[in-house]
Amino acid sequence: MKAPFRIIPFDTKFDRTDFRSTSEALNHYLQAQASQDIKRRVASCFLALTSTQKIAGYYTLASTSIPLNALPDELRKKLPRYHSIPxxxxxxxxxxxxxxxxxxxxxxxxxAIQRILRSEIATYALVVEAKDENAIRFYQKFGFIVFSDTPNKLFYPLNRFKALP
Structure with a gap:
C-alpha cells in the first residue's frame, strides 16, 4: 500500500489529538509521550499521513537485543556465540x-523492516510484543516467530525479508 498514505519521521506539526486507534494506551502514547521519547533518543516514531495530512497510523522503533539462548536451535547454530545479538x-x-x-x-x-534494512547498523531481527491474540496472528502471517518463553513476544529474522507475503 503506497497511496493514499505517506510515511514520514515524527513531526510535531501534525495534529495528534484526533488520532484514535482501538487502544487507548497507543493513542495516549502518540499524543503525550512520543515527542519526549524522541527527544530523549529512546525511540524513533514514524507517522502515516493521509492526503489531507491527518495521522492515519504510526509505529516506533528502538534498539534492543535478543539473548542467544532465546532463539530456536536451528537459528542459534548459524550465529556467532555471543551472549546476545542486536x-x-x-x-x-x-x-x-x-x-x-x-x-x-x-x-x-x-x-519499518525496509527502514531497518536501509540503515548501516547491523541488526539480526525485528522484535515485537503483541498485545493480544489478533496481533500475534497478524505478525505470524508475516513469518514472525514466537519466543518460546514469552508467548506474546515475537521476532522476525531480517534475512528473511524477501520471503514476506
Whole structure:
C-alpha cells in the first residue's frame, strides 16, 4: 500500500489529538509521550499521513537485543556465540480505527523492516510484543516467530525479508 498514505519521521506539526486507534494506551502514547521519547533518543516514531495530512497510523522503533539462548536451535547454530545479538524493537504499531482493514498496518510493518534494512547498523531481527491474540496472528502471517518463553513476544529474522507475503 503506497497511496493514499505517506510515511514520514515524527513531526510535531501534525495534529495528534484526533488520532484514535482501538487502544487507548497507543493513542495516549502518540499524543503525550512520543515527542519526549524522541527527544530523549529512546525511540524513533514514524507517522502515516493521509492526503489531507491527518495521522492515519504510526509505529516506533528502538534498539534492543535478543539473548542467544532465546532463539530456536536451528537459528542459534548459524550465529556467532555471543551472549546476545542486536535487534530492533517495534514498541508500538497503531492504525486509526476509521482506517482499519485497508492494509495500513501491513504497510507500516513493511516500511519499518525496509527502514531497518536501509540503515548501516547491523541488526539480526525485528522484535515485537503483541498485545493480544489478533496481533500475534497478524505478525505470524508475516513469518514472525514466537519466543518460546514469552508467548506474546515475537521476532522476525531480517534475512528473511524477501520471503514476506
Amino acid at each position: 535487534a530492533v524493537l517495534m514498541g508500538r504499531l497503531a492504525v486509526d480505527q476509521n482506517l482499519s482493514g485497508q492494509g495500513l498496518g501491513s504497510a507500516l510493518l513493511i516500511d
